[in-house]
Amino acid sequence: MTISERSVWVQLVVMPVTALIYFSVVLTRAADMPVKEVSWVVPLIWAMSAIVGGIILGTIATAIGTYARAEARGVEADLEESDVRDKEIEHLGNRKGQFFTGIGTFAVIILAMARVDHFWIANTMFLAGILAGIHGGLAKLQAYRRGF
Amino acid sequence: MSKSTKVTNAIRQLRFAADEMTQADLAERVGVTRQTIIAIEQGRYSPSLEMAFQIARAFGVPLDDVFQFPETDH
Numbered sequence: 001m002t003i004s005e006r007s008v009w010v011q012l013v014v015m016p017v018t019a020l021i022y023f024s025v026v027l028t029r030a031a032d033m034p035v036k037e038v039s040w041v042v043p044l045i046w047a048m049s050a051i052v053g054g055i056i057l058g059t060i061a062t063a064i065g066t067y068a069r070a071e072a073r074g075v076e077a078d079l080e081e082s083d084v085r086d087k088e089i090e091h092l093g094n095r096k097g098q099f100f101t102g103i104g105t106f107a108v109i110i111l112a113m114a115r116v117d118h119f120w121i122a123n124t125m126f127l128a129g130i131l132a133g134i135h136g137g138l139a140k141l142q143a144y145r146r147g148f
Numbered sequence: 149m150s151k152s153t154k155v156t157n158a159i160r161q162l163r164f165a166a167d168e169m170t171q172a173d174l175a176e177r178v179g180v181t182r183q184t185i186i187a188i189e190q191g192r193y194s195p196s197l198e199m200a201f202q203i204a205r206a207f208g209v210p211l212d213d214v215f216q217f218p219e220t221d222h
Contacts, residue, residue, distance in 0.1 A: 002181050002183055005183070080181040080182060081181065082181070083179075083180045083181045083184055084180065084184070084196070084199070085180065085181070085183070085184040085193055086181075146192065147187065147191070147192025147193055148192075148193070
């Protein structure tokens with residue numbers, strides 16, 4: 001498995017888990033008080049940092065794990081650098097993900113026009129980013145496993 | 149179910165004919181990952197024209213001996 005494919009697997013674990021935790025925290029708070037009073041900025045910064053950091057650290061950790069397992073079994077570790085096929089799959093996944101980024105951008109413009117609270121604008125954009133990442137990641141995984 | 153490309157290839161047969169060249173050896177000669185060679189061999193990935201020529205050159209045969217494309221009416 002190449003580093004890029006490994007990173008996609010990690011992304012597909014980190015993104016939904018982080019988003020689930022973030023939205024559980026924020027929406028629980030929003031259920032008890034007006035959204036204007038909900039503290040969402042710090043949790044959102046934490047969530048975005050957790051996603052970026054989680055994907056980087058997760059990819060490194062799984063690579064180390066693969067290397068250690070191979071070392072223990074006395075075989076060569078299946079750790080390959082990315083190549084032209086990985087780049088093509090990366091582009092394909094990003095293109096697929098743009099669908100949700102586009103919808104999210106459109107939704108944010110509408111929300112801004114309606115002058116809704118920043119809470120809804122920021123969280124709509126965050127949700128669109130998460131959906132774009134998951135959708136793009138699944139498309140990449142499908143391309144890796146089934147071809148494209 | 150795998151999404152096969154229309155292009156078929158004889159890489160597996162050519163590897164065995166070339167002193168049982170491994171996928172890793174071929175990957176190294178072409179300058180790609182072993183995963184890419186596996187994907188091409190299984191028809192899950194159509195290589196670029198440049199990579200196709202590199203693969204044919206690695207076996208020392210013409211491109212047509214490695215890759216085949218079915219005849220169509222067009």
